[in-house]
Amino acid sequence: MAIIEIQEITKIYNPEHVPVHALNGVNLEIEEGEFTAIVGPSGSGKTTLLNVIGGLDEPTDGKIFINGTDMFSLTEKELIDFRLNHIGFVFQAYNLIPVLTAKENVDFILQMQGRSKKEFEKRSRELLDLVGLEEKIDKRPSELSGGQQQRVAVARALSSKPDFVLADEPTASLDSTSTANLLDMMLKLNEEKQTTFIFSTHDQRVVDRARRVVTLVDGKVDTDERR
Amino acid sequence: MNLWPVIKLSWKNVWRNPMRSGVVVTAVILGTWAGIFTSAFMNGLSLQYIRNELENYTAHIQIHHASYNEEKLPSFYIQSVDSLIAEIENQPYVQSLTARSVVEGLASSPTNTFGVTVKGINVEKDTTVSSIYTYLTEGEFLGESTRNPVLIGQKLADRLNIRTRSRIVINFQDVEGNITAGAFRVAGIFDSPNSGFDESNVFVPKEDLNRLLGRENTVHEIAILVDDFKQAYTYAEQLRQSENIQVQAWGDLSPALRYTDSMLDFVLYIFMIIIVIALSFGIVNTMLMAVVERTQELGMLMAIGVNKARTFFMIMFETLFLTMVGVPAGLFLSWVAVTWAGNAGIDLSAFSQGLEMYGMSAMVHPELSAAYYGNIALLMIVATLLAAIYPSIKALKLNPVQALRKH
Numbered sequence: 001m002a003i004i005e006i007q008e009i010t011k012i013y014n015p016e017h018v019p020v021h022a023l024n025g026v027n028l029e030i031e032e033g034e035f036t037a038i039v040g041p042s043g044s045g046k047t048t049l050l051n052v053i054g055g056l057d058e059p060t061d062g063k064i065f066i067n068g069t070d071m072f073s074l075t076e077k078e079l080i081d082f083r084l085n086h087i088g089f090v091f092q093a094y095n096l097i098p099v100l101t102a103k104e105n106v107d108f109i110l111q112m113q114g115r116s117k118k119e120f121e122k123r124s125r126e127l128l129d130l131v132g133l134e135e136k137i138d139k140r141p142s143e144l145s146g147g148q149q150q151r152v153a154v155a156r157a158l159s160s161k162p163d164f165v166l167a168d169e170p171t172a173s174l175d176s177t178s179t180a181n182l183l184d185m186m187l188k189l190n191e192e193k194q195t196t197f198i199f200s201t202h203d204q205r206v207v208d209r210a211r212r213v214v215t216l217v218d219g220k221v222d223t224d225e226r227r
Numbered sequence: 228m229n230l231w232p233v234i235k236l237s238w239k240n241v242w243r244n245p246m247r248s249g250v251v252v253t254a255v256i257l258g259t260w261a262g263i264f265t266s267a268f269m270n271g272l273s274l275q276y277i278r279n280e281l282e283n284y285t286a287h288i289q290i291h292h293a294s295y296n297e298e299k300l301p302s303f304y305i306q307s308v309d310s311l312i313a314e315i316e317n318q319p320y321v322q323s324l325t326a327r328s329v330v331e332g333l334a335s336s337p338t339n340t341f342g343v344t345v346k347g348i349n350v351e352k353d354t355t356v357s358s359i360y361t362y363l364t365e366g367e368f369l370g371e372s373t374r375n376p377v378l379i380g381q382k383l384a385d386r387l388n389i390r391t392r393s394r395i396v397i398n399f400q401d402v403e404g405n406i407t408a409g410a411f412r413v414a415g416i417f418d419s420p421n422s423g424f425d426e427s428n429v430f431v432p433k434e435d436l437n438r439l440l441g442r443e444n445t446v447h448e449i450a451i452l453v454d455d456f457k458q459a460y461t462y463a464e465q466l467r468q469s470e471n472i473q474v475q476a477w478g479d480l481s482p483a484l485r486y487t488d489s490m491l492d493f494v495l496y497i498f499m500i501i502i503v504i505a506l507s508f509g510i511v512n513t514m515l516m517a518v519v520e521r522t523q524e525l526g527m528l529m530a531i532g533v534n535k536a537r538t539f540f541m542i543m544f545e546t547l548f549l550t551m552v553g554v555p556a557g558l559f560l561s562w563v564a565v566t567w568a569g570n571a572g573i574d575l576s577a578f579s580q581g582l583e584m585y586g587m588s589a590m591v592h593p594e595l596s597a598a599y600y601g602n603i604a605l606l607m608i609v610a611t612l613l614a615a616i617y618p619s620i621k622a623l624k625l626n627p628v629q630a631l632r633k634h
Binding site for chain 2: 051054056057076077080081083084085089091093095097098099100107108109111112114156160
């Protein structure tokens with residue numbers, strides 16, 4: 001069953017001055033449990049597509065349904081709450097709140113969701129354990145390596161039990177070992193917990209391990225390969 | 228809306244850049260301390276002036292015959308004065324009082340004549356209410372060694388061209404409205420800071436004046452000192468129980484002093500508001516820097532589900548915490564400094580001549596009411612919240628996508 005339905009999405013920047021067509025009628029369906037890489041050359045619209053799927057950027061035209069909800073029919077406040085409760089985010093950088101420890105970063109989302117202390121204490125420990133950082137829960141981001149920070153970001157993205165996780169170039173700042181470790185961990189979560197991951201990447205090592213690769217060229221889906 | 232995670236985050240954000248926060252907190256502490264201490268100094272100086280004026284000339288409360296202030300006739304004396312005095316003396320807030328007979332008259336020396344107010348006083352009682360005797364520069368304070376003694380001001384002595392032991396004749400009406408006169412010998416000369424008062428007031432023993440007025444125990448004025456002169460209006464209301472008398476608090480007797488007192492409060496707050504505004508700009512600057520520096524992080528927070536209200540309150544709380552750390556410390560330091568200086572006094576004897584010209588002492592005791600400290604804390608909080616609005620709105624206007632891209 002498709003958890004994300006993307007219908008004829010168009011995104012034009014500066015429509016009145018110098019129009020830039022970032023997305024040109026993209027149609028795509030993402031099934032639950034998929035491990036999808038969005039690839040393509042620079043300027044092909046990867047990040048824009050991820051931002052639109054994540055509700056961070058509004059499309060010029062077209063619709064996106066997340067589990068049947070027309071995302072852009074929601075009010076701004078509803079959309080922010082929707083992101084909090086249904087979508088997990090992992091960014092390339094500036095992922096974590098520097099003044100909070102790894103555990104507090106994960107707790108933060110759960111606290112905003114209004115979970116009880118007992119509940120978020122248990123869940124954040126479980127998640128950090130899951131990403132292999134049980135020993136680092138009290139460390140601040142500055143005391144963690146880049147790979148470890150991305151693991152905390154994944155744990156935080158999963159904390160709200162989202163419908164899917166969006167990751168924009170998650171390995172771009174990592175060395176090869178950290179990249180491999182992060183991919184192993186994400187694939188494990190995908191296989192064992194059926195977590196849906198959608199990520200944009202330039203990194204061939206990531207592409208090689210993706211189960212579905214969607215290639216964008218000039219804001220259009222060029223190829224859609226399932227492995 | 229659950230704000231607790233945002234409040235906790237705001238508190239931690241305050242200490243993200245300890246040096247910068249430390250500078251702001253120090254500025255708040257010093258600003259609060261300097262503002263409050265200077266206010267206390269100005270307040271102490273001004274209150275001392277008001278107290279001196281009241282204790283030298285006006286007293287805190289005066290009671291007269293109901294018609295006396297319309298026309299100062301000797302026949303408008305206070306009826307049943309003994310029972311009234313006994314009743315006033317029973318009031319717990321009354322510290323001291325004196326009963327005076329007062330007439331308007333003409334004082335004549337061999338060379339000149341001048342209009343004066345003659346106050347018949349009980350020497351022992353009057354010194355508990357008025358400090359005018361402390362300004363005696365020549366002679367003695369209506370001692371018993373002189374018959375029909377009179378105490379006059381230096382300015383009047385100069386006008387009448389007389390000195391101690393000189394004789395003057397004072398003409399006035401008695402209680403029946405007849406013209407009468409008495410010869411008095413100058414026992415002492417006082418020189419108070421108020422030369423207008425010195426020029427137009429003379430003091431004689433009450434028995435001597437009443438004998439000339441033709442009625443024993445004549446009292447035109449009861450002057451009262453109470454425990455707190457700021458409460459004089461309330462006390463005056465409590466004493467206003469008869470239609471035959473008029474009870475006036477010092478502010479009604481001396482509007483200029485009342486104006487000084489009310490203006491002082493106003494000036495102190497204006498002074499403090501200026502300091503708070505200056506501090507607020509420092510706080511706004513710090514918070515704007517914090518917002519600009521954390522653009523990407525704010526974008527990330529908005530992206531993961533921190534809504535606009537939470538973002539707004541996060542910056543507001545952060546600003547508030549920054550001030551809330553400094554204000555209590557500043558208030559405490561101020562309280563310590565004001566208490567210490569209030570007890571020890573600040574010696575301004577280098578400027579004593581100038582100060583005494585204005586009825587002020589060279590030793591200033593800074594003082595400030597507890598309410599002022601509370602109001603300053605409130606003022607700081609309100610100013611901080613206002614100062615936080617602009618950086619908070621700036622943060623709200625961030626677009627998460629653009630903020631995350633920012634380098």
